[in-house]
Amino acid sequence: MHIVVCVKQVPDTKIIKINPKTNTLDRRSAPAILNPYDAHAVQEAVRVRRKLGEGEISVLSMGPPQATAVIKKSIEIGADAGYLITDRAFAGADTLATSYALSKALEKISKENKIDMVICGKHAIDGDTGQVGPGMARRLDIPPVTNVIEVCEINENNKTVLVKRKLSNGYELLQVKMPCLLTVEKEVNQIEYSPLTNMINAARYEPNIWSVNDLDQVDRSQLGLKGSPTIVGKMFTPPKLEGGHMLDGTPDAQVAQLMDVLAERKELFNVK
Numbered sequence: 001m002h003i004v005v006c007v008k009q010v011p012d013t014k015i016i017k018i019n020p021k022t023n024t025l026d027r028r029s030a031p032a033i034l035n036p037y038d039a040h041a042v043q044e045a046v047r048v049r050r051k052l053g054e055g056e057i058s059v060l061s062m063g064p065p066q067a068t069a070v071i072k073k074s075i076e077i078g079a080d081a082g083y084l085i086t087d088r089a090f091a092g093a094d095t096l097a098t099s100y101a102l103s104k105a106l107e108k109i110s111k112e113n114k115i116d117m118v119i120c121g122k123h124a125i126d127g128d129t130g131q132v133g134p135g136m137a138r139r140l141d142i143p144p145v146t147n148v149i150e151v152c153e154i155n156e157n158n159k160t161v162l163v164k165r166k167l168s169n170g171y172e173l174l175q176v177k178m179p180c181l182l183t184v185e186k187e188v189n190q191i192e193y194s195p196l197t198n199m200i201n202a203a204r205y206e207p208n209i210w211s212v213n214d215l216d217q218v219d220r221s222q223l224g225l226k227g228s229p230t231i232v233g234k235m236f237t238p239p240k241l242e243g244g245h246m247l248d249g250t251p252d253a254q255v256a257q258l259m260d261v262l263a264e265r266k267e268l269f270n271v272k
């Protein structure tokens, strides 16, 4: 069983600042981290391997040379190998071009070691579209399952996987043929503490670094800014909401406050 996890380096959006003049993210204001959903994706691959008693886990990232840090972090969680595709030709990519470049790298990895499952995060905390996973599945012509909260069972003989998928009003169980692509929610698992041996491996690990020339049969017009039909029309910080009333205290105290607020504003509800 060979699982490839796609991992993205993102700015820590809990601390990042927005430049008030340009309304763009000031990426230097926050440290770069492994996208938190992708950490859960790597952890899930480790859990699946443990359950099966064998398997290999590779991670793949597209980004600048510094993105090797998220590959090392993934090795620390338990991945065996890592690939970084990095090249000026990939710069300025939107989700369409990102999924094209990553799917070309997945094809190359699969030629060397057939891939049974690709796992991605539900979304990246910076771009936040959730499009890259399904985009890669479409290009590779494999079934995508989004919002996975549990990988329940893997049948290696039938080459199927049973997964639990979150819905707005419950969940559904789906049996999917492998190879397939899953995108995972944070509930899928809890990140474990890494053993010291993993940390030592991660510190010594040198990821495989590929440029565009290392990928096979790439249509360069589909890469980077050239291959990105998305145009960012405007970016702005939404204005702070005016007014509002925070309720506090015990539930009874909150009900009393709410009744006061409603009584003050009864004209809004047409109450005499």
Ligand SMILES: Cc1cc2nc3c(=O)[nH]c(=O)nc-3n(C[C@H](O)[C@H](O)[C@H](O)COP(=O)(O)OP(=O)(O)OC[C@H]3O[C@@H](n4cnc5c(N)ncnc54)[C@H](O)[C@@H]3O)c2cc1C
Binding pocket: 006, 007, 008, 009, 035, 037, 038, 060, 061, 062, 063, 091, 092, 093, 094, 095, 096, 098, 099, 102, 119, 120, 121, 122, 123, 124, 125, 126, 127, 128, 129, 130, 131, 132, 133, 228, 230, 231, 232
């Ligand atoms: C016009 C335009 C220009 C842009 N230019 C740039 C730019 O120059 N530099 C830049 O950094 N961003 C740029 N972006 C943002 C970039 O398109 C997105 O960050 C990227 O396509 C991923 O989309 P997302 O963040 O919405 O990921 P999502 O679709 O939300 O991510 C879902 C999952 O896909 C996987 N994934 C996503 N991206 C990667 C990745 N790079 N490597 C490995 N796995 C991944 C992860 O598993 C992740 O959890 C640009 C966007 C637009 C619209």
